[in-house]
Amino acid sequence: xxxxxxxxxxxxxxxxxxxxxxxxxxxxxxxxxxxxxxxxxxxxxxxxxxxxxxxxxxxxxxxxxxxxxxxxxxxxxxxxxxxxxxxxxxxxxxxxxxxxxxxxxxxxxxxxxxxxxxxxxxxxxxxxxxxxxxxxxxxxxxxxxxxxxxxxxxxxxxxxxxxxxxxxxxxxxxxxxxxxxxxxxxxxxxxxxxxxxxxxxxxxxxxxxxxxxxxxxxxxxxxxxxxxxxxxxxxxxxxxxxxxxxxxxxxxxxxxxxxxxxxxxxxxxxxxxxxxxxxxxxxxxxxxxxxxxxxxxxxxxxxxxxxxxxxxxxxxxxxxxxxxxxxxxxxxxxxxxxxxxxxxxxxxxxxxxxxxx
Amino acid sequence: xxxxxxxxxxxxxxxxxxxxxxxxxxxxxxxxxxxxxxxxxxxxxxxxxxxxxxxxxxxxxxxxxxxxxxxxxxxxxxxxxxxxxxxxxxxxxxxxxxxxxxxxxxxxxxxxxxxxxxxxxxxxxxxxxxxxxxxxxxxxxxxxxxxxxxxxxxxxxxxxxxxxxxxxxxxxxxxxxxxxxxxxxxxxxxxxxxxxxxxxxxxxxxxxxxxxxxxxxxxxxxxxxxxxxxxxxxxxxxxxxxxxxxxxxxxxxxxxxxxxxxxxxxxxxxxxxxxxxxxxxxxxxxxxxxxxxxxxxxxxxxxxxxxxxxxxxxxxxxxxxxxxxxxxxxxxxxxxxxxxxxxxxxxxxxxxxxxxxxxxxxxxxxxxxxxxxxxxxxxxxxxxxxxxxxxxxxxxxxxxxxxxxxxxxxxxxxxxxxxxxxxxxxxxxxxxxxxxxxxxxxxxxxxxxxxxxxxxxxxxxxxxxxxxxxxxxxxxxxxxxxxxxxxxxxxxxxxxxxxxxxxxxxxxxxxxxxxxxxxxxxxxxxxxxxxxxxxxxxxxxxxxxxxxxxxxxxxxxxxxxxxxxxxxxxxxxxxxxxxxxxxxxxxxxxxxx
Numbered sequence: 004x005x006x007x008x009x010x011x012x013x014x015x016x017x018x019x020x021x022x023x024x025x026x027x028x029x030x031x032x033x034x035x036x037x038x039x040x041x042x043x044x045x046x047x048x049x050x051x052x053x054x055x056x057x058x059x060x061x062x063x064x065x066x067x068x069x070x071x072x073x074x075x076x077x078x079x080x081x082x083x084x085x086x087x088x089x090x091x092x093x094x095x096x097x098x099x100x101x102x103x104x105x106x107x108x109x110x111x112x113x114x115x116x117x118x119x120x121x122x123x124x125x126x127x128x129x130x131x132x133x134x135x136x137x138x139x140x141x142x143x144x145x146x147x148x149x150x151x152x153x154x155x156x157x158x159x160x161x162x163x164x165x166x167x168x169x170x171x172x173x174x175x176x177x178x179x180x181x182x183x184x185x186x187x188x189x190x191x192x193x194x195x196x197x198x199x200x201x202x203x204x205x206x207x208x209x210x211x212x213x214x215x216x217x218x219x220x221x222x223x224x225x226x227x228x229x230x231x232x233x234x235x236x237x238x239x240x241x242x243x244x245x246x247x248x249x250x251x252x253x254x255x256x257x258x259x260x261x262x263x264x265x266x267x268x269x270x271x272x273x274x275x276x277x278x279x280x281x282x283x284x285x286x287x288x289x290x291x292x293x294x295x296x297x298x299x300x301x302x303x304x305x306x307x308x309x310x311x312x313x314x315x316x317x318x319x320x321x322x323x324x325x326x327x328x329x330x331x332x333x334x335x336x337x338x339x340x341x342x343x344x345x346x347x348x349x350x351x352x353x354x355x356x357x358x359x360x
Numbered sequence: 361x362x363x364x365x366x367x368x369x370x371x372x373x374x375x376x377x378x379x380x381x382x383x384x385x386x387x388x389x390x391x392x393x394x395x396x397x398x399x400x401x402x403x404x405x406x407x408x409x410x411x412x413x414x415x416x417x418x419x420x421x422x423x424x425x426x427x428x429x430x431x432x433x434x435x436x437x438x439x440x441x442x443x444x445x446x447x448x449x450x451x452x453x454x455x456x457x458x459x460x461x462x463x464x465x466x467x468x469x470x471x472x473x474x475x476x477x478x479x480x481x482x483x484x485x486x487x488x489x490x491x492x493x494x495x496x497x498x499x500x501x502x503x504x505x506x507x508x509x510x511x512x513x514x515x516x517x518x519x520x521x522x523x524x525x526x527x528x529x530x531x532x533x534x535x536x537x538x539x540x541x542x543x544x545x546x547x548x549x550x551x552x553x554x555x556x557x558x559x560x561x562x563x564x565x566x567x568x569x570x571x572x573x574x575x576x577x578x579x580x581x582x583x584x585x586x587x588x589x590x591x592x593x594x595x596x597x598x599x600x601x602x603x604x605x606x607x608x609x610x611x612x613x614x615x616x617x618x619x620x621x622x623x624x625x626x627x628x629x630x631x632x633x634x635x636x637x638x639x640x641x642x643x644x645x646x647x648x649x650x651x652x653x654x655x656x657x658x659x660x661x662x663x664x665x666x667x668x669x670x671x672x673x674x675x676x677x678x679x680x681x682x683x684x685x686x687x688x689x690x691x692x693x694x695x696x697x698x699x700x701x702x703x704x705x706x707x708x709x710x711x712x713x714x715x716x717x718x719x720x721x722x723x724x725x726x727x728x729x730x731x732x733x734x735x736x737x738x739x740x741x742x743x744x745x746x747x748x749x750x751x752x753x754x755x756x757x758x759x760x761x762x763x764x765x766x767x768x769x770x771x772x773x774x775x776x777x778x779x780x781x782x783x784x785x786x787x788x789x790x791x792x793x794x795x796x797x798x799x800x801x802x803x804x805x806x807x808x809x810x811x812x813x814x815x816x817x818x819x820x821x822x823x824x825x826x827x828x829x830x831x832x833x834x835x836x837x838x839x840x841x842x843x844x845x846x847x848x849x850x851x852x853x854x855x856x857x858x859x860x861x862x863x864x865x866x867x868x869x870x871x872x873x874x875x876x877x878x879x880x881x882x883x884x885x886x887x888x889x890x891x892x893x894x895x896x897x898x899x900x901x902x903x904x905x906x907x908x909x910x911x912x913x914x915x916x917x918x919x920x921x922x923x924x925x926x927x928x929x930x931x932x933x934x935x936x937x938x939x940x941x942x943x944x945x946x947x948x949x950x951x952x953x
Contacts, residue, residue, distance in 0.1 A: 032412045034926040035385045036435025036558050042479065042540065043547050043557065050531055050540060068382045070483055072492070072530050076376040079909040080496070083382050104410075115680060115714030119409035120387065122379055128717055129379075129389075129409045158432040164417040165712055193559060194435060253562075253569040254461075254833040273556070279544065282579075283551025283561075289569030290561020293428055301429070306422035308564070 024098035027067040030120035031104020032159040036194035037150035038069040044201035084121035097144035105152040108167030154189035155298040189224040193295035234266035237275025247325020260314040266292040383484040386925025404895035407724040431559040438558040440850035447846030449565035450636040455836035461567030462631035463821035468553035473810035475546035476851040482539030490528035497912040512596030567833035589778035598804040616796030616917030623740035624752035626652030627849035638695040653752030660755040678881035679727040684709035705858040705870040728883035741890035742853020744922035746806030763812035796920035873927035
């Protein structure tokens with residue numbers, strides 16, 4: 004997915020606007036799960052973004068380790084890492100920097116590196132991911148953190164970790180703004196819900212063309228239209244909660260809060276949106292919400308399979324009034340399960356219609 | 361700026377490094393010395409530059425958290441870790457899930473194979489064989505491809521080999537784009553069974569939270585049959601493409617070739633037999649739908665999971681860790697009373713020692729797992745997974761479920777009639793070499809294999825639902841003291857999780873995925889890891905000069921193993937003594953010139 008590729012494909016709709024480069028660093032403390040998840044996006048898909056299938060998208064050139072055509076040796080043809088040096092030298096402008104994986108603290112050890120990306124030609128040693136961020140972030144049009152690791156530290160920043168890992172806002176500062184005045188854009192999720200990220204990226208590309216206003220973010224730098232509601236607000240098992248019906252076994256179709264679901268206090272749209280193409284999810288399909296989109300993940304939610312302390316009180320309450328609600332509903336439901344009495348055979352019409360004959 | 365440089369040791373060799381390598385998962389660097397006169401790779405070092413430390417931060421946590429955490433080791437095969445962890449937990453807690461729960465996990469894991477091999481084969485590896493790449497590396501080969509009719513054009517619809525190559529061009533290629541779509545509906549199949557991809561939401565020790573209904577199985581089966589039909593085109597397509605390379609470039613079988621040293625830990629349990637007890641592991645291991653095995657020089661050394669378990673050794677050599685010698689040994693004997701080696705994963709301690717990279721000493725966060733056969737510490741590889749799985753299953757001759765039959769020398773895959781294609785059988789025969797092209801070919805055949813096993817599991821699962829046995833999860837208690845091991849085949853090959861519980865908490869936890877085996881470094885005996893071994897001596901067929909060299913043959917050799925570095929370095933201990941001397945950049949890494 005290089006510039007050359009997009010040219011030969013003839014993607015580009017908008018003509019005189021400059022190509023926007025996307026420099027993707029997957030070498031934080033990461034599993035590449037967010038890269039992989041993005042290939043599952045369908046609204047829009049990666050090929051639709053790169054080939055400019057939506058009206059008004061600018062030309063883009065993606066430098067993405069996961070599927071990049073380029074991979075030459077240093078000094079040979081197609082040196083992939085060379086694009087990052089070009090970004091540093093100001094030779095590709097504008098570019099969006101995407102960071103995947105948490106940022107380790109490289110200052111806590113005498114030498115070596117926790118994570119690196121390409122080699123420093125001067126020393127022959129790896130260039131640390133932190134150093135790349137220092138070099139590239141000031142020149143970027145926007146900086147995007149993909150996944151809970153890059154946004155807030157995530158699983159690799161768990162208590163007892165040896166690397167001192169943190170999220171990008173911890174590293175750059177929560178008030179950090181790009182030279183274009185754009186705050187760090189955080190798309191949490193472990194991994195990201197595929198469409199959540201492709202939608203955010205699309206939004207930023209529209210913003211870059213001037214078609215969209217400043218991306219709306221909340222105080223944790225999340226896109227508000229994606230992360231404004233809780234899991235529970237979009238969960239189709241919430242009806243069971245209200246009626247005080249709780250699963251006591253993981254294969255029950257009822258509400259999972261007593262078995263470890265944190266959905267009522269977690270900002271995420273997965274049950275509402277589905278995982279991909281409306282299929283899959285978490286508590287809506289029997290998987291407790293472990294809160295993988297949250298800044299407090301994972302430590303504030305472990306052990307995952309224990310009932311959240313707050314759920315004890317509220318589920319007891321709903322257990323009490325839920326029984327009454329359920330009783331009343333079952334009476335109503337019984338009535339509604341019966342057809343009106345005029346639906347029948349016979350010689351007389353009893354629907355209320357008065358025949359003229 | 362030309363940064364290629366002579367090795368500076370008077371050898372006439374040229375140093376070249378690919379770092380980071382694209383179209384794989386994670387951060388891998390391959391550093392080589394190339395002899396352009398002889399057209400071969402003289403030396404190779406495999407290095408990974410990301411460390412996270414799972415086995416460090418898992419200590420002291422609740423054992424029931426293990427599958428949720430270890431899934432995050434890898435973004436493309438995390439569900440394999442979750443599954444393997446659930447297996448290890450089942451053993452430690454003494455719980456046997458309901459059959460239906462196991463069929464559902466098998467269906468999820470089969471979909472993972474179908475998804476992952478497909479996206480890797482067509483969208484990552486496939487690009488190494490696409491028209492654009494071949495034109496830039498071997499224009500003569502492309503010319504020949506234009507003139508070569510594809511033998512199976514009737515099955516896949518591409519008239520010439522060059523047409524196949526064009527269809528693999530990134531984004532423009534029709535087949536490239538189709539494969540992306542296939543990677544999506546196979547992930548939908550996965551999500552039906554395990555909730556979400558790649559980190560599952562519905563897997564638990566004791567079973568799954570998936571609601572087993574007729575709808576669940578219908579939604580899965582409809583997609584599965586589309587995939588079965590797809591594979592009837594893809595197997596002949598890749599046979600044509602790979603066979604062509606042998607023909608176009610005589611001697612190409614040497615690319616990425618190494619001695620046959622294959623490991624397979626078995627996959628997809630049969631719930632009729634698997635009770636997750638260590639005592640019966642040898643028996644239920646042989647009942648897996650992919651048979652475990654160690655294959656050396658074409659011979660089956662063992663298919664016994666207990667033997668396999670006891671033979672695992674974690675060696676030191678070239679990685680950034682301190683040794684754990686003299687530290688506490690967690691497990692001296694297995695539950696059958698067999699002695700357990702101090703270098704076994706149950707007894708491993710992870711002590712990271714970050715330091716400068718030095719190719720003469722320590723140069724990677726990956727370390728060196730080996731399999732001890734009683735005499736030698738074998739640097740087994742998985743060949744990316746499929747070649748070892750098919751080889752091991754074929755030799756054991758134990759699998760016989762109609763859709764798949766192992767014959768002792770081959771594996772026969774029978775795919776039923778689909779919407780527009782008749783019933784079709786494919787036979788994977790044990791190849792002559794363990795090389796790049798055969799690893800790739802096996803990947804395609806294993807996609808068909810996974811689909812065939814999924815058909816069996818879907819029938820079994822649906823029969824349970826129709827019989828009204830819809831329970832998918834079983835209660836359990838976490839013991840104060842306990843241990844467990846899980847064995848499965850991740851997409852890329854062998855995967856084991858070893859857990860020790862003390863005071864109801866995780867005292868030790870070590871996952872060993874395939875990539876640490878494949879991407880491992882030179883061990884204490886100086887034995888290179890499989891990538892290093894396979895790339896060293898690889899002949900160079902590329903027509904380019906050093907100035908515009910791409911190293912396509914080297915990349916084909918490395919990618920044939922389907923590298924996955926997050927798996928490689930989640931926590932590997934290794935590394936021997938701390939380096940005390942001041943670091944001097946070696947010639948190899950001084951590529952700045």
